[in-house]
Amino acid sequence: xxxxxxxxxxxxxxxxxxxxxxxxxxxxxxxxxxxxxxxxxxxxxxxxxxxxxxxxxxxxxxxxxxxxxxxxxxxxxxxxxxxxxxxxxxxxxxxxxxxxxxxxxxxxxxxx
Amino acid sequence: xxxxxxxxxxxxxxxxxxxxxxxxxxxxxxxxxxxxxxxxxxxxxxxxxxxxxxxxxxxxxxxxxxxxxxxxxxxxxxxxxxxxxxxxxxxxxxxxxxxxxxxxxxxxxxxxxxxxx
Numbered sequence: 001x002x003x004x005x006x007x008x009x010x011x012x013x014x015x016x017x018x019x020x021x022x023x024x025x026x027x028x029x030x031x032x033x034x035x036x037x038x039x040x041x042x043x044x045x046x047x048x049x050x051x052x053x054x055x056x057x058x059x060x061x062x063x064x065x066x067x068x069x070x071x072x073x074x075x076x077x078x079x080x081x082x083x084x085x086x087x088x089x090x091x092x093x094x095x096x097x098x099x100x101x102x103x104x105x106x107x108x109x110x111x112x
Numbered sequence: 113x114x115x116x117x118x119x120x121x122x123x124x125x126x127x128x129x130x131x132x133x134x135x136x137x138x139x140x141x142x143x144x145x146x147x148x149x150x151x152x153x154x155x156x157x158x159x160x161x162x163x164x165x166x167x168x169x170x171x172x173x174x175x176x177x178x179x180x181x182x183x184x185x186x187x188x189x190x191x192x193x194x195x196x197x198x199x200x201x202x203x204x205x206x207x208x209x210x211x212x213x214x215x216x217x218x219x220x221x222x223x224x225x226x227x228x229x
Contacts (some may be wrong), residue, residue: 024177032216032217034217042222042223043118043200043202043220043221043222044202044204045219045220046218046219046220049217073162089154092216093216093217098156098158099168100218102154102155103154103184104153104154105152105153106156107152
């Protein structure tokens with residue numbers, strides 16, 4: 001079956017540091033890949049997505065590239081801000097498009 | 113309008129109460145979902161509706177009863193819940209079938225924080 005593995009947090013960074021959150025997946029076929037962000041006390045918001053190999057999703061300074069050869073979709077940001085503190089979920093949607101498989105979530109804490 | 117709304121934001125209920133959670137979207141999406149999220153865990157799928165018909169039930173106990181009265185509304189009726197059912201309940205919607213890009217992005221509401229006493 002489908003699965004998503006992401007690094008377990010928490011990740012603590014100083015403001016303006018470089019961020020990488022690793023995500024790898026297992027899936028049949030050609031899944032779509034997503035990063036969702038959840039701020040404290042809120043629902044999930046789609047941060048970025050990629051629907052085919054070599055696509056790069058980007059939003060708000062965050063980027064992730066769909067790497068089929070390494071089955072990865074790592075999230076990066078060049079300079080994090082305190083306001084980026086949240087939980088980040090890597091997810092995939094495939095074939096049976098009604099089911100999205102989530103990773104465990106990585107909590108990011110950015111300190112001034 | 114790219115928003116999914118949920119009411120109430122918070123709900124406290126006893127184990128003998130009957131309550132309902134409500135979800136609404138006006139994006140023309142024909143797939144709607146209920147998820148349960150415990151603290152520090154990813155969302156767990158409960159139900160999926162496709163064109164107002166129940167498509168997936170992830171073996172959810174019968175004390176949770178979903179309803180989709182029309183293409184914009186999704187309800188979750190609660191009865192005789194247990195304290196372990198306390199969680200954040202998230203509603204989501206997506207295109208059905210997926211758009212031309214082939215993606216299946218789900219749009220989430222802010223959730224209802226449920227506490228069962």
